[in-house]
Amino acid sequence: MINNMNLFIELNVQEWTYLIVGFTFSIYIGIAIWSRVKTTKEFYVAGAGVSPLANGMATAADWMSAASFISMAGIIAFAGYDGAVYLMGWTGGYVLLALLLAPYLRKFGKFTVPDFIGDRYYSNTARIVAVICALLVSFTYVAGQMRGVGIVFSRFLEVEINTGVVIGMIIVLFYAVLGGMKGITYTQVAQYCVLIFAFMVPAIFISIQMTGNPIPQLGFGSEALDGGGYLLDKLDGLNKELGFNEYTDNTKPLIDVFAITFALMVGTAGLPHVIIRFFTVKKVSDARKSAGIALLLIAILYTTAPAVAVFARTNMIETLSNVEYSKVPSWFKNWENTGLISFNDKNADGKIQYLADPSSNELVVDRDIMVLANPEIAKLPNWVIALVAAGGLAAALSTAAGLLLVISSSISHDLLKRVIMPSISEKQELLAARFSAFIAVCIAGYFGINPPGFVAAVVALAFGLAAASFFPAIIMGIFYKKMNKEGAVSGMIVGTILMLYYMIKYKLGWFDDELPGSNQWWFNISPEGFGTVAMCVNFIVSIIVMKFTSEPPEEIKRIVEDIRIPSE
Amino acid sequence: MSNKEKQIKYWKENIRYVLILLFFWFIVSFGAGIIFKDFLNSFKIGGFKLGFWFAQQGSIFLFVAIIFIYVYLMNKLDKKYGYDK
Structure with missing residues (x-):
């Protein structure tokens, strides 16, 4: 017995990772087998019988992607206030969802976002425009998730990135094809538990180490244990010393901060894979409540991430700045091998100079390290490091599955059943849904293995597009009874094209010989924040076109009146 | 009160709640976290400059509170009009 215990404690990081990841994966597969479905209603919306708590947990896991889990704290560590x-952008959108969208869409009671747009605007053109937007948004997003799965596998389990992507595909395929939305929902509940535990454990350990306070949200506003006063004042000072902006001050112009935050909020509220989660609960009041629970569960991670950012950045500067390269801790060498951290001794003094000025800076750090290597930097036990790997995988897989469902239902339900072959039977539609989920996984896997070079650049586009296309059409569909099909369709088309144009011109630079600089942006607004402008244009175009065209039929006005009332 | 009148009154009260709550949504994030950030940074709670705290912590807590207040108000409103069945 004692021997067994010792064996357990002495496991190395890789053995721990196999153990924990293997354990979580077998839970996901077990849920998939338990939640097989027989009807399209179960496949698309889990039979509309999910409890508000389960839906809140599933929404939180659906929403928090590989980027939230792995990259966000690192991005904040380098961006400071910005x-x-x-x-704010990725949480404030839930207020809009809860107050303006979720209850009404639940009352409407269909399966997809194009369902709502197509029925409310009595037009298959509107439906098809919505399908195209949903596919654009979801494919952009899903490629990044599969890549995230591959990266976690390769770093922690030392398999090829591509093998990692294939393993991830098989797992998702299993529960998405067998169980549809029902399988996805209950695996997401399990994945939320894994990812939040994996994120919080190292954060709490490090908060205690650095400030003595076990609550990270309070810890980063406390005094540092090793002296030097408040942690944030100390970091402001360190940043200034090395030539960076003060940590708590903005670098971007405030108008751009405003526009980006707004675009991300509205984009969040318009993302189809988030919206459809609210079709799965029993009644309207459950939709409101589960939006609150979802945001509460998301807020746990989102308020911890800025604390992790401050701890990690302070730790990194204190451990590495002006330290002799021969004396760096062993984790530095480990991560140097992966290419995520690199040192170039420009002035040949044998010491690491980390500076804001690129010509004399000698240290390049990938932002993902801030979460992935944090447990090693803080000398936490091996099982904590393995837990982070399982958490990253849970975050990536849960988001990928939610997106795949949007893609498959757009094809089997919105295109096939509602437009091309309305006469197909329930059984045939279910088969088509499973088949399109299978194809969607394969395409996502292909993008994961051969990522288009512009994936990172276009993730912001997904939010901009959702803001510029869906959000105004849905809002006016609920709150503006007179909005007609001509108005909504022209708004969506103009908003989407304007957003694509701005992104391609100022983010990808395909229209010019070189990428135009930030001094040429319209109103000082970056491509990431431009969704705000495109959204306003959508609203204006819709209303003007509506004024010159005929009112919607009486029957549609009755539908709108009906969705405003919560009871049947 | 006819069904139609009831629906219109319910909808008006709902809109009023939504507008008031969206006002607070705007104030705690775009107001305190962005527009008035520099001014609020001259105050401090613990080690946090106040504007910075709103931008990275406070706004998020208050978003959660706003949704739960909305849930509470709407459940009450549904009951008042008999729409809770």
Whole structure:
């Protein structure tokens, strides 16, 4: 017995990772087998019988992607105050969802976002425009998730990135094809537990180490244990010393901070894979309540991430700045091998100079390290490091599965059943849904193995597009009874094209010989924040076109009146 | 009160709640976290400059509170109009 215990404690990081990842994966597969479905209603919306708590947990896991788990704290560590655009942008959208969208869409009671747009605007053109937007948004997003799965596998389990992507594909395929939304929902509940535990454990350990306070949200506003006063004042000082902006001050112009935050909020509220989660609960009041629970569960991670950012950055500067390269801790060498951290001794003094000025800076750090290597930097036990790997995988897989469902239902339900072959039977539609989920996983896997070079650049586009296309059409569909099909369709088309144009011109630079600089942006607004402008244009175009075209039929006005009332 | 009148009154009260709550949504994030950030940074709670705290912590807590207040108000409103069945 004692021998067994010792064996357990002496496991190395890789053995621990196999153990924990293997354990979580077998839970996911067990859930998949338990939750097989027989009807399209179960496949698309889990039979509309999910409890508000389960839906809140599933929404939180659906929403928090590989980027939230692995990259966000690192992005904030390097951006300081500016990181607030992601913190506020990716949480504030839930207020809009809860107050303006979720209850009404639940009352409407269909399966997809194009369902609503197509029925409310009595037009298959509107439906098809919505399908195209949903596919654009979801494919952009899913490629990044599969890549995230591959990266976690390769770093922690030392398999090829591509093998990692294939393993991830098989797992998702299993529960998405067998169980549809029902399988996805209950695996997401399990994945939320794994990812939040994996994120919080190292954060709490490090908060205690650095400040003595076990609550990270309070810890980063406390005094540092090793002296030097408040942690944030100390970090402001360190940043200044090395030539960076003060940590708590903005670098971007405030108008851009405003525009990006707004675009991310509205984009969040318009993302189809988030919206459809609210079709799965029993009644309207459950939709409101589960939006609150979802945001509460998301807020746990989102308020911890800025604390992790401060701990990690302070730790990194104190451990590495002006330290002799021969004396760096062993984790530095480990991560140097992966290429995520690199040192170039420009002035040949044998010491690491980390500076804001690129010509004399000698240290390049990938932002993902801040979460992935944090447990090693803080000398935490091996099982904590393995837990982070399982958490990263849970975050990536849960988001990928939610997106795949949007893609498959767009094809089997919105295109096939509602437009091309309305006469197909329930059984045939279910088969088509399973088949399109299978194809979607394969395409996502292909993008994961051969990522298009512009993936990172276009993730912001997904939010901009959702803001510029869906959000105004849905809002006016509920709150503006007179909005007609001509108005909504022209708004969506103009908003989407304007957003694509701005992104391609100022983010990808395909229209010019070189990428136009930030001094040429319209109103000082970056491509990430432009969704705000495109959204306003959508609203204006819709209303003007509506004024010159005929009112919607009486029957549609009755539908709108009906969705405004919560009871049947 | 006819069904139609009831629906219109319910909808008006709902809109009023939504507008008031969205006002607070705007104030705690875009107001305190962005527009008035520099001014609020001259105050401190613990080690946090106040504007920075709103931008990276406070706004998020208050978003959660706003949704739960909305849930509470709407459940009450549904009951008042008999729409809770």
